[in-house]
């Protein structure tokens with residue numbers, strides 16, 4: 001009886017350890033890949049962002065941010081900050097995006113941009129979204 005009790009205890013302890021390490025590993029996987037972010041003190045420049053956008057993003061998202069046959073518009077309520085915040089832009093550029101909102105296929109990663117470059121692009125996109133009259137505080141509904 002005593003022996004059985006001990007064995008049960010050992011088993012429970014082992015199981016608990018496995019669960020603990022599995023949870024830690026899963027959390028670690030997520031933490032090991034935080035969204036890229038500009039260095040502290042970074043000051044975004046939307047004019048620079050506009051040039052980078054035209055070079056790296058316009059072929060799919062459109063020179064006027066209204067989309068092309070290769071990609072969706074950026075002037076769209078899907079892409080205002082509450083739905084796609086700055087981190088979503090950084091991650092999209094670094095890792096690419098699996099098709100999920102539209103039917104244009106996947107977005108490939110866009111090489112050759114630093115997190116600061118992407119910060120400039122975000123400033124440009126936000127400026128244009130505002131100019132187009134999008135509700136920049138729209139709540140996430142999709």
Ligand code: HEC
Nearest residue numbers: 056057060071089092097099100101102104105106107110
């Ligand atoms: C080769 C075409 C292509 C290029 C180049 C491209 N994109 Fe995309 N992008 C797409 C497509 C297609 C989607 C839509 C995926 C979906 O939701 O179905 C998308 C989606 C996104 C999203 C939404 C991400 C999400 O989490 O849903 C962001 C943000 C984005 N693009 C930013 C950019 C920026 C910034 C650039 C330039 C640095 C860029 N894209 C260049 C095709 C492209």
